[in-house]
Amino acid sequence: MRSGLELYRQNRLLTDDQRGVEAEFFSRVAFGLRQHQGVIGIPLARAVADARNLWAAVLDLVSDDANRLPIELRRDLASLAGTLLAEMDKPLSEVDLDTLITATTHVAEGLKAKP
DSSP, X not given: OOOHHHHHHHHXXXXXXXXXHHHHHHHHHHHHHHHHTTOOSHHHXXXXXXXXXXXXXXXXXXXXXXXXXXXXXXXXXXXXXXXXHHHHTSOGGGOOHHHHHHHHHHXXXXXXXXX
């Protein structure tokens, strides 16, 4: 099975609309979390693992000095990613899914907005 990051990379190559692909990826992760919210088990663990992969990738990407985003935005995204990753370090039953879903959804909406 391919990881979320591998699927992201593949989809990114198939479209010129990078922001659209990124927005779709964030939306899908948020949907997976929403879909399994309230049920502790393997499906929720997978959804949280997908979110962890996404936010770890965000942290890696915004930490790269070659990243072309403004430094303030990169710092804010790194802070958000770090906070969410720390939240996901908790036992599954203690993870604040509302916060994770909200943050992931807001980033998706921001990416969907026209610059």
